[in-house]
Amino acid sequence: MKDNANTVVVLDFETTGLSPNYGDRAIEIGAVILENGTIVDRFQKLMNPGRPIDSFIEQYTNITNAMLVDQNSCEEVMTEFSDFMGDYNLIAHNASFDKRFLDAEFRRINKNYPGKFCCSMLVARRVYQNAPNHKLATLMSHANITPTGDFHRALADAEMTALLWAKIIADIKEKYDIMHVPFSSLVKLSKTNKKLVDKYLYSLTEK
DNA sequence: TGCCAGGCCCTCTTTAGGGCCTT
Numbered sequence: 001m002k003d004n005a006n007t008v009v010v011l012d013f014e015t016t017g018l019s020p021n022y023g024d025r026a027i028e029i030g031a032v033i034l035e036n037g038t039i040v041d042r043f044q045k046l047m048n049p050g051r052p053i054d055s056f057i058e059q060y061t062n063i064t065n066a067m068l069v070d071q072n073s074c075e076e077v078m079t080e081f082s083d084f085m086g087d088y089n090l091i092a093h094n095a096s097f098d099k100r101f102l103d104a105e106f107r108r109i110n111k112n113y114p115g116k117f118c119c120s121m122l123v124a125r126r127v128y129q130n131a132p133n134h135k136l137a138t139l140m141s142h143a144n145i146t147p148t149g150d151f152h153r154a155l156a157d158a159e160m161t162a163l164l165w166a167k168i169i170a171d172i173k174e175k176y177d178i179m180h181v182p183f184s185s186l187v188k189l190s191k192t193n194k195k196l197v198d199k200y201l202y203s204l205t206e207k
Numbered sequence: 208t209g210c211c212a213g214g215c216c217c218t219c220t221t222t223a224g225g226g227c228c229t230t
């Protein structure tokens with residue numbers, strides 16, 4: 001397992017709803033491989049959740065029932081995605097949400113993954129404490145990053161989360177004069193008391 | 208959307224409640 005932030009998989013799910021424990025399923029996955037701050041590979045697939053999606057989800061994602069009816073099953077798509085993600089560490093915006101769906105879909109196909117998740121939202125809450133809020137769209141604007149596509153589609157959100165992640169790391173390196181920010185340090189940062197963020201990041205400088 | 212989730216995080220807190228985020 002690579003303990004660094006140089007190569008990670010950034011992923012995003014569109015789903016039928018908020019809770020896999022209450023029967024919600026994935027309908028789209030988008031992911032990119034981010035290597036040294038550059039997107040070097042992409043994965044995007046719609047998938048058929050086995051039942052119709054409601055009008056809110058159609059409106060929210062612009063993914064319609066007509067678009068899903070002929071798609072491969074979640075099981076087929078997630079098997080393919082398992083090969084794409086390999087053993088890389090994982091990033092998602094509000095990762096607890098995407099992790100729940102990844103775990104639920106992988107459980108159905110008896111797959112596991114060795115990578116660890118880190119949440120771009122939790123890190124952004126600490127690094128960009130003055131942002132108006134910490135939604136992905138707001139953070140893109142706050143960090144002066146040009147959106148690359150439509151929000152609420154999986155690949156576009158994954159790409160934009162990746163760009164945000166790269167900017168966060170670049171900003172940390174510049175502000176705290178750190179050459180290397182290990183993935184494990186970013187996980188630790190995501191759990192650090194917001195008032196102690198400076199102290200923690202300066203402690204990395206001294207190493 | 209509606210009110211079906213869950214983890215984080217703040218505060219008028221910790222024997223709790225409610226907003227933020229994700230779809």
